[in-house]
Amino acid sequence: MMATPLPGLPDRVTIYEVGPRDGLQNEKAVVPVEVKSEFVTRLAAAGLTTIETTSFVHPKWVPQLADAEELLGVLPRSGDVRYPVLVPNERGLDRALANGITEIAIFGSATESFARRNLNRTVDESLKMFAPVVERARAEGLWVRAYVSMALGDPWEGDVPIGQVVSVASRLMDLGCSQLSIGDTIGVGTPGHVTALIEALGAAGIGTDRLAVHFHDTYGQALANTLAALRAGVTVVDASAGGLGGCPYAESATGNLPTEDLVWMLNGLGVETGVDLDELVATSRWMAGRLGRPSPSRVVQALSPESE
Template identity: 40%
Template structure:
């Protein structure tokens, strides 16, 4: 059994040019829940001036169906985002930094050290409020500006986030630079430092076609939670030529083929992907929605 963390409504839509209405977002998330997804990164509490697509976070959360053991996560990048999040009934805060100074300067206008210092306070306050807090570490498998990001740096940021109160860590391959051997090396080092039981998630982009190969490698290394995006939505506006996240239904198809449960209904996911494509202004990247379920 693996757990999917569906990030299409956030990482996906955030990077689409077409503005999507609140009602479409709510319908998308509702469809994902109906398809069996139980962990959804639904919104981002980012500055609405910077990312207008995510400006309706509070409204989306108000309209979402409650119950069903669904966990909703919201991205928090700063103290002001935390303040917004704490006024909602969001379940989990996803506190994000990258681990490369060059990337973080471009993305968040501060060094990694500065970001970790500020975000540690956010994590402490979030955890004290009773919310779950997960840490997400971008560029953990490489930076388009710096190349390799030292593993010691990634683990050090993880350690500081965990000390501040994160009960989960997700390592993100922001611009699709990871390879399967590296995934196994990084994952093994993480488990060695923080214990095999620590809830580690992996977040891959399919920029160079390696999304599912890296997911497979992560599974083989013991990871049981993977971020993915319905229809392969998403990208990163700050990264050159980034493309979407690993596609949810393509990933589910792989795991089901391997005899590994996901809790999701593949047919409903494919229907949701097709429905979503009708609401975007471009063909989406998912493969299964074109080829059909085998």
């Protein structure tokens, strides 16, 4: 592939890999812990330096990740790789601290409908729940990310006003979070909407140095939206190896942006990621074999032998 840069793009992008957590939490069958450990290890070997590994949500709500402690106990962690985990509350933080975690993420919602379905709380109640989590985590020296989901549309409420997203995002960041990931949970966003939201967040004091983007490909817009975000100054992009995942509380949400598709585009633009695409494709083909179905990633399909 010939790299042909475009003006206005960053020289390097950090990929925040979410496959082991956001991807596997949506599997109907529980993936064995040995497979999860090898998956994370292979992703790190492919050059991914931030891998969201699991979640300390109560097993009743996400049984696919009930083995979080077991996974972290057997996972050979590299000192060059960050392994953030999702925590919903102070009990989750206790578990994270007990397992030597140094980076966590909290998962907020821009809409009341999704907050109630995902967290069983209003937006205000969820922020009150997160406040002591972030305060304690920061006191312990942890790095904290905040997700704001349904930032570009909601299946129950429809269009979500940009001002509403900015308000919730500002309140999340005011808790003391270091990074905000903008989630297009059902994949309805388009590039102009993405650009306008990033500009509005910047005007509210949340600059692109503290932003990440998390796009779903429901309507085939994930790469276009990513390019718009990069042109707006964002340099951290969430993606899921092999395109695994969706959202268990939003039935219209299909897979995440496949990491391979993102890397292919960035390679073509001459943007550095540090990721070995061949190793990544091999990892996703291996994982697809363990799950018993082909990867939805276009790049994985294109680079895989027809016989497989």
